[in-house]
Amino acid sequence: MGGTFDPVHHGHLVAASEVAARFDLDEVVFVPTGQPTFKLDQDVTAAEHRYLMTVIATASNPRFTVSRVDVDRAGVTYTVDTLRDLKTARPDAELFFITGADAIAQILTWKDADELFSMAQFVAVTRPGHALSVDGLPGDRVHVLEVPALAISSTDVRARARAGQPVWYLVPDGVVQYIAKHRLYRGQS
Ligand SMILES: Nc1ncnc2c1ncn2[C@@H]1O[C@H](COP(=O)(O)OP(=O)(O)OP(=O)(O)O)[C@@H](O)[C@H]1O
Numbered sequence: 119m120g121g122t123f124d125p126v127h128h129g130h131l132v133a134a135s136e137v138a139a140r141f142d143l144d145e146v147v148f149v150p151t152g153q154p155t156f157k158l159d160q161d162v163t164a165a166e167h168r169y170l171m172t173v174i175a176t177a178s179n180p181r182f183t184v185s186r187v188d189v190d191r192a193g194v195t196y197t198v199d200t201l202r203d204l205k206t207a208r209p210d211a212e213l214f215f216i217t218g219a220d221a222i223a224q225i226l227t228w229k230d231a232d233e234l235f236s237m238a239q240f241v242a243v244t245r246p247g248h249a250l251s252v253d254g255l256p257g258d259r260v261h262v263l264e265v266p267a268l269a270i271s272s273t274d275v276r277a278r279a280r281a282g283q284p285v286w287y288l289v290p291d292g293v294v295q296y297i298a299k300h301r302l303y304r305g306q307s
Pocket residue numbers: 120121122123124128129130133216217218219220221222243244245246268269270271272273274
């Protein structure tokens with residue numbers, strides 16, 4: 119599952135857990151982006167903070183791991199590179215890329231979009247506030263999964279932290295503490 123994870127929240131974790139169960143996955147690899155291509159105009163938190171919060175959030179689940187491939191690759195992050203690096207690290211693995219309704223809606227505009235569907239299957243999960251449409255995408259490579267609706271976004275978590283409102287139970291406890299310890303999201307949206 120790729121994401122900016124700024125910060126990772128329970129919407130991400132529930133989606134990953136549901137896809138793992140439905141598709142009987144051995145492992146879910148969370149891949150925090152380096153420089154997310156569609157957020158180049160935004161003030162994104164340093165990759166190392168986002169990576170560490172993702173490690174904290176996933177630590178208790180033996181099937182969840184976190185990859186540094188996007189964080190460690192220089193330049194803008196593209197999923198075509200993510201999938202290539204994951205395939206190199208796990209040559210025998212069958213890859214499924216987990217993505218939410220908002221992200222799948224834009225997938226045809228992603229770099230080398232045609233190539234993506236031959237590199238992995240895609241699982242598009244439902245997300246409150248976003249219509250899920252996979253029209254025009256290859257039906258044999260894109261799966262749709264309804265997951266328990268959690269109307270949580272990283273944008274909202276950042277806004278709450280900035281306003282001094284609680285973020286408990288929107289993100290894992292360790293992430294609440296990490297945000298407080300490093301005083302993240304105090305001066306940005
Ligand atoms: N509550 C949610 N339910 C289901 N999928 C989600 C949810 N939140 C995010 N996702 C999906 O997880 C992936 C990574 O999301 P991302 O890290 O950009 O979080 P976000 O909450 O959308 O962040 P932001 O508000 O900063 O844009 C995307 O594919 C997104 O669609």
